[in-house]
Amino acid sequence: MSITLIGFDADDTLWHSESHFALTEDRFQAMVRPWSSPDVTAERLLNQERANLEIFGYGVKGFVLSMIETAIEVSENAIPVAAIEQIIQWGKEMMAHPVELLDGVETVIDQLNGNYRTVLITKGDLFHQESKIAESGLADRFDHIEILSEKSPDTYRAVLHRCGGTPATQFVMVGNSVRSDVLPVIEIGGHGVHVPYQVTWGHEVVADPPADADWHQLPSLLDLPKLVARLSA
Amino acid sequence: MSITLIGFDADDTLWHSESHFALTEDRFQAMVRPWSSPDVTAERLLNQERANLEIFGYGVKGFVLSMIETAIEVSENAIPVAAIEQIIQWGKEMMAHPVELLDGVETVIDQLNGNYRTVLITKGDLFHQESKIAESGLADRFDHIEILSEKSPDTYRAVLHRCGGTPATQFVMVGNSVRSDVLPVIEIGGHGVHVPYQVTWGHEVVADPPADADWHQLPSLLDLPKLVARLSA
Numbered sequence: 039m040s041i042t043l044i045g046f047d048a049d050d051t052l053w054h055s056e057s058h059f060a061l062t063e064d065r066f067q068a069m070v071r072p073w074s075s076p077d078v079t080a081e082r083l084l085n086q087e088r089a090n091l092e093i094f095g096y097g098v099k100g101f102v103l104s105m106i107e108t109a110i111e112v113s114e115n116a117i118p119v120a121a122i123e124q125i126i127q128w129g130k131e132m133m134a135h136p137v138e139l140l141d142g143v144e145t146v147i148d149q150l151n152g153n154y155r156t157v158l159i160t161k162g163d164l165f166h167q168e169s170k171i172a173e174s175g176l177a178d179r180f181d182h183i184e185i186l187s188e189k190s191p192d193t194y195r196a197v198l199h200r201c202g203g204t205p206a207t208q209f210v211m212v213g214n215s216v217r218s219d220v221l222p223v224i225e226i227g228g229h230g231v232h233v234p235y236q237v238t239w240g241h242e243v244v245a246d247p248p249a250d251a252d253w254h255q256l257p258s259l260l261d262l263p264k265l266v267a268r269l270s271a
Numbered sequence: 272m273s274i275t276l277i278g279f280d281a282d283d284t285l286w287h288s289e290s291h292f293a294l295t296e297d298r299f300q301a302m303v304r305p306w307s308s309p310d311v312t313a314e315r316l317l318n319q320e321r322a323n324l325e326i327f328g329y330g331v332k333g334f335v336l337s338m339i340e341t342a343i344e345v346s347e348n349a350i351p352v353a354a355i356e357q358i359i360q361w362g363k364e365m366m367a368h369p370v371e372l373l374d375g376v377e378t379v380i381d382q383l384n385g386n387y388r389t390v391l392i393t394k395g396d397l398f399h400q401e402s403k404i405a406e407s408g409l410a411d412r413f414d415h416i417e418i419l420s421e422k423s424p425d426t427y428r429a430v431l432h433r434c435g436g437t438p439a440t441q442f443v444m445v446g447n448s449v450r451s452d453v454l455p456v457i458e459i460g461g462h463g464v465h466v467p468y469q470v471t472w473g474h475e476v477v478a479d480p481p482a483d484a485d486w487h488q489l490p491s492l493l494d495l496p497k498l499v500a501r502l503s504a
Binding site: 093094095096099100102103106107110113115116117118119120122123126129130133134163164165166168185187 | 326327328329332333335336339340343346348349350351352353355356359362363366367396397398399401418419420
């Protein structure tokens with residue numbers, strides 16, 4: 039069994055993303071502090087985000103709408119509208135934020151490109167993901183680019199189909215989310231590699247990752263070429 | 272010169288969309304009427320939408336954020352936050368609204384499928400477009416489905432490349448927007464067919480459509496098979 043295709047998640051795997059959400063959430067916490075404790079705010083916001091995911095999907099715009107709704111809820115309509123405008127401005131700043139690559143990303147992709155095909159597989163807002171991919175300068179380094187609305191066994195199967203019908207057993211997926219980058223890939227018979235980021239969004243946290251399945255955890259993306267070589271041997 | 276590939280826009284070409292935006296805008300007009308005349312509101316909202324398109328892209332979420340910003344602006348911060356929550360609820364209703372096909376859509380696609388390959392080409396929010404395509408029941412009728420963040424000469428070229436490298440001269444695109452469905456297709460050497468919808472969003476209005484280029488206007492999608500046969504002859 040040999041590996042032929044390597045999939046890379048983008049947000050928090052190739053470049054920083056969750057840290058921008060976390061910074062904005064800190065500002066939001068300070069804004070609604072007059073009406074709500076940090077714990078209550080965090081819980082209400084995560085619940086609102088989860089409910090809105092079903093309606094609006096992933097991304098900054100849904101996050102902005104969730105913050106607005108949470109602010110109105112925890113303040114019991116006492117939040118001034120100027121604060122609502124401020125929340126929207128934070129969203130615009132997030133959308134416009136420069137892409138900052140994580141350490142060693144280009145080196146690792148280039149190392150793997152010699153021996154494997156590579157595909158960037160990201161989920162979320164099409165407009166924002168395309169902007170970030172273009173700005174990252176990484177687009178030409180990948181054989182394929184896939185922007186999905188959700189990462190599930192079915193959407194991964196469709197990606198493999200579009201990548202020339204690669205069998206799942208020949209596919210390694212690397213990313214910072216056990217829920218999105220590892221579990222659905224294992225489910226279809228592929229290899230999942232978890233490289234944790236410094237912050238994990240509550241929605242992506244998995245309480246009990248599988249103990250015995252074909253998944254791997256690495257401290258850094260820089261360790262990926264060695265692992266892939268071992269899986270290929 | 273023969274036609275081999277027919278592209279269909281989706282919103283306001285296969286199913287109703289702009290009418291839902293227009294209905295929501297009517298409600299929005301009534302909401303801010305205490306502070307602003309209908310003309311001023313319409314102008315400020317369109318300006319806000321245009322500015323936000325560059326930042327947030329197309330779709331309901333950006334529209335909601337534009338309405339919120341416009342409400343705060345025209346009311347000079349006097350709009351109550353309960354109204355902001357109401358605007359967000361309108362957005363949720365729009366996202367959840369059932370897909371209503373336009374008359375004759377299935378018949379026309381089926382007629383063309385016998386002799387041509389077909390591709391659905393839509394722009395906007397990935398999450399919402401995927402939901403609508405799934406709910407429309409039309410997905411299996413198309414050979415390809417393409418969801419783009421923007422319709423431009425370059426993105427149409429990329430679609431033709433992914434559709435087996437179809438030459439633009441063999442490609443007919445039909446849609447309700449001269450700006451998005453006709454002009455960029457003509458620019459790459461394809462055939463543009465404009466089928467107007469009952470409402471056109473201000474941003475998509477083109478003051479002076481080209482007079483002599485290879486574009487066609489039809490009163491109904493039902494007239495498309497005949498036109499395509501003529502272009503193929």
